[in-house]
Amino acid sequence: MNVIGVDPAGKTGYAYRTRDGWKCGAVSAFNLHALLAVFSEAASAGVTDACVEDCYLGLNVSTLKALANIQGRVCGALEAVGIAVRLVQPRSWKSAMLQAGGIPVAGRESQKAKGMEVARRLGASPATDDESDAVCIAEYGATTGMQTMFPTGPAPRRAQAPPRA
Incomplete structure (x- = not known):
């Protein structure tokens, strides 16, 4: 199983x-063609499953609605290219991946720094926090988390070649 990790946001x-x-x-969530191109390339590289960070429930309803819209765009684009999607709660992957001395790191800035450190330790070269989070989410999904995540729907149908005449 090859997993793509996705940290949905405007970028x-x-x-x-x-x-x-x-x-x-990183790709704009508002450019459907760009999303489809990125995810098609991933599928061509052997990616079969996606681990997508779920929306967090904060106090700001407008932010939640915007993130839910982005999440829908991302999940739809992944499913359109045949990649199965599972959602993971931010707390789940962060507590598993962002630890210092066996204790989960607290605080937004500390988590971002730890995410970059973990991604580099895994051999990635992320340019942004969004990319380092995606590396951690992918690793979490590939090694520990896919069984505990919520599928977003039925397994996508894979395109099949037409029968030979």
Whole structure:
């Protein structure tokens, strides 16, 4: 199973492993063609499953609605190219991946710094916090978390070649 990690936001971070190492990047969630291009490339590289960070429930309803919209765009684009999608709660992957001395790191800035450190330790070269989070999410999904996540729907149908005449 090859997993793409996705950190949905206006600038959506993504990361997955290839034969040559990690492929990291960020793409506008509001450009459907760009999302489809990135996820099609991932599927062509052997990615079969996506681990997507779920929306966090904060006090700001407008922010939640915006993130839910972005999450829907991202999940739809992944499913359109045949990648199965599972959602992971931010707290779950962060407590597993962002630890110092066995204790989960607290605080937004400390978590961002730790995420960058963990991603680099895994061999990735993320340019942004969104990309480093995506590396951590992908690793979490590939090693520990896919069984505990929520599928977003039925397994996508893979395109099949037409029968030979």
